[in-house]
Amino acid sequence: MRVSDIPKIRSLMLFKDMDEDSFSELTRAAYVQDFPPQVDLILEGDRCDFLHIMIDGSLELFAEWNRHETALTILRSGATFILAAVVRDAPNLMSARTLEKSRVIMIPAEDVREIFQKDHEFARAVVMELAYCYRGVVKGVKSLKLRTSIERLANYLLKWQKKTGGSDSFTLGIEKRRLASILGMTPENLSRAIKTLRPYGVEIDGQNVKITDPDALKGLAKPSPLIDDPRS
Amino acid sequence: MRVSDIPKIRSLMLFKDMDEDSFSELTRAAYVQDFPPQVDLILEGDRCDFLHIMIDGSLELFAEWNRHETALTILRSGATFILAAVVRDAPNLMSARTLEKSRVIMIPAEDVREIFQKDHEFARAVVMELAYCYRGVVKGVKSLKLRTSIERLANYLLKWQKKTGGSDSFTLGIEKRRLASILGMTPENLSRAIKTLRPYGVEIDGQNVKITDPDALKGLAKPSPLIDDPRS
DNA sequence: TGATGCAATTGATATATGTCAATTACATCA
DNA sequence: TGATGTAATTGACATATATCAATTGCATCA
Numbered sequence: 370m371r372v373s374d375i376p377k378i379r380s381l382m383l384f385k386d387m388d389e390d391s392f393s394e395l396t397r398a399a400y401v402q403d404f405p406p407q408v409d410l411i412l413e414g415d416r417c418d419f420l421h422i423m424i425d426g427s428l429e430l431f432a433e434w435n436r437h438e439t440a441l442t443i444l445r446s447g448a449t450f451i452l453a454a455v456v457r458d459a460p461n462l463m464s465a466r467t468l469e470k471s472r473v474i475m476i477p478a479e480d481v482r483e484i485f486q487k488d489h490e491f492a493r494a495v496v497m498e499l500a501y502c503y504r505g506v507v508k509g510v511k512s513l514k515l516r517t518s519i520e521r522l523a524n525y526l527l528k529w530q531k532k533t534g535g536s537d538s539f540t541l542g543i544e545k546r547r548l549a550s551i552l553g554m555t556p557e558n559l560s561r562a563i564k565t566l567r568p569y570g571v572e573i574d575g576q577n578v579k580i581t582d583p584d585a586l587k588g589l590a591k592p593s594p595l596i597d598d599p600r601s
Numbered sequence: 602m603r604v605s606d607i608p609k610i611r612s613l614m615l616f617k618d619m620d621e622d623s624f625s626e627l628t629r630a631a632y633v634q635d636f637p638p639q640v641d642l643i644l645e646g647d648r649c650d651f652l653h654i655m656i657d658g659s660l661e662l663f664a665e666w667n668r669h670e671t672a673l674t675i676l677r678s679g680a681t682f683i684l685a686a687v688v689r690d691a692p693n694l695m696s697a698r699t700l701e702k703s704r705v706i707m708i709p710a711e712d713v714r715e716i717f718q719k720d721h722e723f724a725r726a727v728v729m730e731l732a733y734c735y736r737g738v739v740k741g742v743k744s745l746k747l748r749t750s751i752e753r754l755a756n757y758l759l760k761w762q763k764k765t766g767g768s769d770s771f772t773l774g775i776e777k778r779r780l781a782s783i784l785g786m787t788p789e790n791l792s793r794a795i796k797t798l799r800p801y802g803v804e805i806d807g808q809n810v811k812i813t814d815p816d817a818l819k820g821l822a823k824p825s826p827l828i829d830d831p832r833s
Numbered sequence: 834t835g836a837t838g839c840a841a842t843t844g845a846t847a848t849a850t851g852t853c854a855a856t857t858a859c860a861t862c863a
Numbered sequence: 864t865g866a867t868g869t870a871a872t873t874g875a876c877a878t879a880t881a882t883c884a885a886t887t888g889c890a891t892c893a
Contacts, residue, residue: 414827434747435823441742453732453739462739462827485728492724496717499731500685506738507685507694510673513745514785515666517849545871553746555851560872575859575871591667595646595694749879777841787881792842807841807889 370401370474377424378474381447382501383494391488398480404467411451413464419475420455423448426471429547430463440550442505443468443543452499455481468547508596515596518554522562523590524597525552526571530580537583541576602633602706609656610706613679615726623720630712636699643683645696651707652687655680658703661779662695672782674737675700675775684731687713700779740828747828750786754794755822756829757784758803762812769815773808 375396378384384392401424404410411417413432423446430450431440441463444450454461455478485492512521525548533539541548549559563573569589570582580586594601607628610616616624633656636642643649645664655678662682663672673695676682686693687710717724744753757780765771773780781791795805801821802814812818826833 432743432747432827434743434825434828437747439743439746441739453735456728456732457736459736460827460833462736462743485725486721489718492728493717496688496724496728496731499728499735500688503685503731503735503738504689504691504694506735506742507673510738510742510745511664511666511671511694513742514671515664515669519849556871557852557873558850561850564872593666595664595692596666601692751879788841789843789882790880793880796842 370396370399374401374424374472374474378422381422381449383422383449383498384491386494387484387491388488391484391491395476395480395484398477400475402473402475404471404473406467406469406471408467410465410467410473411461411463413462414460416458417451417454417461418478420452420478420481421450421465422474422476423450424472424474426467426469426473428465428467428471430465431550432463438550439553440547441509442551443547449498452495452502456495456499468543505599511596513553518552518558519562519565520590521552521554522559523566523569523571523586524592526566526578526580527583527586527590527592528597528599530578537581538577538579541573541578602628602631606633606656606704606706610654613654613681615654615681615730616723618726619716619723620720623716623723627708627712627716631706631708633704633706635702635704638699638701638703640699642697642699642705643693643695645694646692648690649683649686649693650710652684652710652713653682653697654706654708655682656704656706658699658701658705660697660699660703662697663782664695670782671785672779673741674783675779681730684727684734688727688731700775737831743828745785750784750790751794751797752822753784753786754791755798755801755803755818756824758798758810758812759815759818759822759824760829760831762810769813770809770811773805773810 378396379392384395400419404426410421410428423444425446427443427445429440430442430444431438444465450465451461451463453459458478481495485495512524516524529542530536530539533542545559546556549556552559554562563571566586566589569585570580571586572579572581610628611624616627632651636658642653642660655676657678659675659677661672662674662676663670676697682697683693683695685691690710713727717727744756748756761774762768762771765774777791778788781788784791786794795803798818798821801817802812803818804811804813
């Protein structure tokens, strides 16, 4: 663990309110690892004895069934995984693979459980984090079951625009085939969905997105805070 | 709160390991309510100041968007809701409506939070419960994104067969249109999917299901513990 | 017991989405 | 800079799923 990583970790939701003693106990027990892109960090079905925290880079959580694979989400700096499996001492439901060069902190599950018992603020943060993740997945199910793929794409663009600062021009930040998988569609259909959004003021060229008529896009997307607002 | 309800509550996962004092403090603060069928208990978008616990009956959690509605899950005796919204003090992402005459316990959110601070075992149980719910939803997403509607139905039948005791004859226990909604399909398509399963030894007449060739059905369903086992 | 209302089914059709094959665009690297 | 490999796109087509309309089945109750 490098000293320079510590403030970054300390500022994360999961750790920022906890006791100083507990925090240093946790960080003493933690490992830091750097990974190149395209590395599988954890495997669906395996047990996982470490809570993982992304410090830098990005990765995808994905799952397989019957020779098909689907991406469930992209995690970036500051995200934790896989808390639920660690907490329940259960097999991972998802695999994780780095997309970029990534730095990850790994805290032994036992230490997490131990500090959980000692430090109320940490316990509270774990509960908040789990509830946050739960709500995120519920929003995903609502989007999948209630929207067409074009509507999901439209809402994804609006959400990502906001996340990247709100400018009308921004970058996708992810390969299109992964985006397609996250949105629950094929790459071919994503291409076609992007064309379909052109009359709604969406111009996508490679990684560059420009939204020229936000109102038209919102008219199609009908974003709802109960599906699309990550904070709600 | 009736005295006769107390042992039932005490035996639930969320409460069974907690301190006796904390438990009686929680139950003192709790309300019990009986509801007829088809009553909306909580509404998507509202705040919810109570943790709910099903004591008897059944209800569905559902959500709406753009004039469409989808059922997310059916809850039966022993289930809690909506813990994540209570914990985060956030608006409900789902509505809840009774399907049968139901008895529900309501514990004020403040009391839950207070006992959470005092009682380690309860805190641990809350975390376990949240992680359990999270994993349930993740399994649902995997099923939705990786399987066809026929495969989802086949796996539902196998899972429900196991849950009801494993006999080759059992009852569906839910209206077909609700089942269709949960599985992410229309009632019309559920009817057709049921027909499609006939060559795989599935006979459904009204509420009565008979599985005459479990191996054939499993061959189609390809059940996986990482999607279909509620305990995994 | 017949009338009523709603769930379930069925058939016809429309739409959404996936698959396959071919091509183009683009990045990487020798 | 050209060769190579992979992502992205496109078109043709297949399949899955939804929609609409009509009918049937079934439970309820006056």
